[in-house]
Amino acid sequence: MDKLSVAGLIIALLAIFLGFAIEGGNVNALFELPAFVIVFGGTIGAVMLQSSAQQFFHAFSLLKWIFIPPIYDIEKGIDHIITWAEKARESGFLVLENRAQEEKDPYVQKALNLVVDGENTDNMRTAMELDLDISREHHLRSAAVFESMGGYSPTIGILGAVLGLIQAMAYLDNPEQLGRGIATAFIATIYGVGFANLLYIPIANKIRAIIHQQSMYREMMIEGLIAVANVENPRAIENKLSAFRL
Numbered sequence: 001m002d003k004l005s006v007a008g009l010i011i012a013l014l015a016i017f018l019g020f021a022i023e024g025g026n027v028n029a030l031f032e033l034p035a036f037v038i039v040f041g042g043t044i045g046a047v048m049l050q051s052s053a054q055q056f057f058h059a060f061s062l063l064k065w066i067f068i069p070p071i072y073d074i075e076k077g078i079d080h081i082i083t084w085a086e087k088a089r090e091s092g093f094l095v096l097e098n099r100a101q102e103e104k105d106p107y108v109q110k111a112l113n114l115v116v117d118g119e120n121t122d123n124m125r126t127a128m129e130l131d132l133d134i135s136r137e138h139h140l141r142s143a144a145v146f147e148s149m150g151g152y153s154p155t156i157g158i159l160g161a162v163l164g165l166i167q168a169m170a171y172l173d174n175p176e177q178l179g180r181g182i183a184t185a186f187i188a189t190i191y192g193v194g195f196a197n198l199l200y201i202p203i204a205n206k207i208r209a210i211i212h213q214q215s216m217y218r219e220m221m222i223e224g225l226i227a228v229a230n231v232e233n234p235r236a237i238e239n240k241l242s243a244f245r246l
Helices: 003-022 033-050 053-061 074-091 093-102 106-116 121-169 175-229 234-244
Strands: none
Touching: 003 175, 033 121, 033 175, 053 121, 074 093, 074 175, 074 234, 093 106, 106 121, 106 175, 121 175, 175 234
């Protein structure tokens, strides 16, 4: 569980609700179903229109990364590579076959299998870098889905505000209904700006940060495994990979 993400979301929401309450506002007034339907539904619909089905659903499959991100431990990765290098020098590349089957990251598993198969290191680098570039681009397009939501949401919030004002104008002779319509209009604007800046844009940036971490880890693994394939000294490999330590 990513405690920082949980704490950030809680702090952001508490700051808004507590600040509004301290000013004497009624927190219940911030919950308006019509405004929510207009802003959230309109935003989702606009993003669906611009996205392919595959990219749209893949983006939402990455939401779990916000609170349960994949772990890419550079230090452990270097330790694994050093161990693999030592084993390969002692017993040959075939000893890594079992290690490949145990590996959870499919990218690293593929690279290990290429080492076991004795693949030429130039071909190995080309294949793995292509795999990495395509995977990274696929994930970045998914992050862009949430960035687009952050762009559409405030505008649709304004649309909701205008619709609320149109509804309010129908009750000029009824102050109670007029006030409710104006409140809905302002709340739609709050939803539009709030969802964009508290949810959609932070989610997009968080996913991008995880993609960057994943790419750094996998770049380090491919450099290390190519060194293993070249039967380099484990200590020399460790010195080479130390640049990836942040």
